[in-house]
Amino acid sequence: MSAADRLVDSMQTLLWENGYSGTSPRAVQELADAGQGSMYHHFRSKAGLAVAAELKMSEELEIQISARLASGSSVREKIAAFLTLDENVLRGCRLGRLVQDAAVVSDDSLRQPIATMFVWIQEQIRQVLTDGVRNGELDPTLDVDAVAATILAVRQGAYVLARGAQSGEPFRAATAGLLQLLPERTRALG
Template sequence: MYSASMSTPDRLVEATQELLWERGYVGTSPKAIQQLAGAGQGSMYHHFAGKSDLALTAILRTAAELRATAEQALGDGGTAYERISAYLSRERDVLRGCPVGRLTMDPDVMASEELRAPVDETIGWLRGRLAEIVQEGLDRGEFDRPLAPDEIAATVVATAQGGYVLARASGSSAAFDAGVAGLLTLLAPRTGPTV
């Protein structure tokens, strides 16, 4: 699974990221981490104080990766609508869900202020970034009606996260795609006279 050049701490963190996404905090045992990473118990505890320390490092890395991926889609090219559309339509493993969003459903992560903080900060960052983009679009006259940037940002995040839930429940990405298409239709500039 890992390249020979990957360091032991990186293998441990990446294994923890995968297991947190698949199994949650409780289901991510030190033994499972070590097996997936191909690392011994001594190596794990040499580099990390324990499971919570390793989980925090993994969550921070997952959060940074989500931000980088979102920023690629949101970037500075195109209209606000095109950038939001690029974010919602980007390639993703819909049936696995969002690796950060899924942590919000993990009672052990949410009960720990230390583990919850990067999850909350990342979702807050995404909402803020989307609100900035909506405001830029309003300032440039790209939308033909008044919009509340913070509300639109919350709606975009809720559509993506809710779309993951619908897709997982149905076993098909079609539900996610339908939610995205519906939101984009609502956000699209009107092309004819309004009634």
């Protein structure tokens, strides 16, 4: 693994553990076993390295989310897969946690990859819902944009509830409640 890759991986780890403001360049360098010169050779700044880490996190999340939303045969099954409790629920969403950091939201270069990823996720959910409307599984008057935003908001909020309680139970309860609003089986097309 190259020094640049080790630096990005280390930044990913520390962003998730400590947030942007709580992560020092020195800590990243130590975890990556890379010197200051190496870090600044590959990245102009801490922010530049953080953006590279955010982009890599986004790529990894795209693979995971795409697989979850492609599983199952019904809208409900696909959304249930998206909402599945993961092993890191108490750590929260890797990207979602970062928008709680004032330094991230005040810097467009740090905020933009996260905003772009949330738009992408919402679009993937919207497509699942649109397919459900098209195949008769969901009500044709459903506002798919609003429901997609709600599904994403429930997942992000469920992470916050779980972290606050230090238990996966609030996450499970929030997602179970949302799933009760989706039909369990496909309606026959008439």
